[in-house]
Amino acid sequence: MEIGPSLPPHLLKKNKEELNSSTIHEERVQIGPCLPPNLSTHDNDQVEKGYEQEEDDCTYGPALPPHLANTSKSSGVVGPSLPIDPRQSKKEENIDEETGPVIGPMPSSSSTAQHYSSIERDIEARSNAMKDKLTGKNKVKQKREEWMTELPPEIGKNFGLGARKFRKQAVDCGDRSVWTDTPSDRSKKQEREARKRTAEESKAPWEEEKERNMNDMIQSYTKQHRGESLMEIHQRELSKKRKEEGIKPNERRPFDRDRDLGYTTVDPDKRKSLISKSKELETRFHRSKSGSTFL
Numbered sequence: 001m002e003i004g005p006s007l008p009p010h011l012l013k014k015n016k017e018e019l020n021s022s023t024i025h026e027e028r029v030q031i032g033p034c035l036p037p038n039l040s041t042h043d044n045d046q047v048e049k050g051y052e053q054e055e056d057d058c059t060y061g062p063a064l065p066p067h068l069a070n071t072s073k074s075s076g077v078v079g080p081s082l083p084i085d086p087r088q089s090k091k092e093e094n095i096d097e098e099t100g101p102v103i104g105p106m107p108s109s110s111s112t113a114q115h116y117s118s119i120e121r122d123i124e125a126r127s128n129a130m131k132d133k134l135t136g137k138n139k140v141k142q143k144r145e146e147w148m149t150e151l152p153p154e155i156g157k158n159f160g161l162g163a164r165k166f167r168k169q170a171v172d173c174g175d176r177s178v179w180t181d182t183p184s185d186r187s188k189k190q191e192r193e194a195r196k197r198t199a200e201e202s203k204a205p206w207e208e209e210k211e212r213n214m215n216d217m218i219q220s221y222t223k224q225h226r227g228e229s230l231m232e233i234h235q236r237e238l239s240k241k242r243k244e245e246g247i248k249p250n251e252r253r254p255f256d257r258d259r260d261l262g263y264t265t266v267d268p269d270k271r272k273s274l275i276s277k278s279k280e281l282e283t284r285f286h287r288s289k290s291g292s293t294f295l
Contacts, residue, residue, distance in 0.1 A: 145178045147178070152176050152179060160252065161251075164255070164260045165261070
């Protein structure tokens with residue numbers, strides 16, 4: 001806000017330029033007589049450049065003239081160098097003491113490109129695996145082991161195809177250790193079976209030949225002097241019946257009350273006699289497990 005008469009525009013512009021130049025010169029504090037403005041600016045610039053060069057050179061004592069100073073500069077250090085400042089080494093020791101002992105794994109000292117590339121691959125693989133897990137791409141289907149889904153071979157052959165009636169005694173399912181055997185147990189069983197086979201096959205050749213001859217003699221004698229046994233008659237009739245009817249596979253049939261739950265009345269005395277006689281069959285019709293077959 002101006003009070004009073006104002007200058008014309010052409011004089012006001014000149015006055016502003018003079019004021020700006022005077023403020024620039026006032027910023028540089030000078031004591032004593034000074035040069036006119038038109039000469040002082042050029043001189044001050046040269047003086048400032050000289051100060052900057054002196055600060056960069058950091059020389060102490062008398063300096064060479066400018067035209068000789070450039071030639072005296074060398075690219076490297078020639079001659080003995082000054083010793084290391086002990087104060088600087090003490091500072092470094094103090095820094096080491098402040099940090100203290102390092103606890104935990106140290107950073108890897110390897111700085112090769114191969115090491116960094118392996119780290120990058122590991123990070124990328126982990127990130128991709130986490131991404132696939134979150135998106136559900138690598139979802140592994142849970143699968144039960146074989147012993148959980150399948151029956152043992154002794155039960156699974158004809159499961160559900162046998163006679164449907166109540167049993168008086170427990171069923172002998174045979175060896176069911178297949179479900180619980182470990183790999184070491186399986187290897188032990190295989191070794192035992194191999195030893196049994198070798199023991200059975202370790203008969204002398206003359207013993208085997210003797211048994212074959214005796215067997216042939218017995219068969220020829222029974223054909224000449226004896227008739228067919230009851231078991232042979234039944235086997236012949238069954239084989240003839242199977243040939244006529246054809247082999248029919250076992251199939252599931254619907255439940256029949258009269259057939260499946262039918263009870264045949266048997267005399268108690270007769271039943272006891274049958275049970276006692278059936279116990280003796282095991283000793284009569286059995287082949288020897290060890291030793292020679294014939295006396």
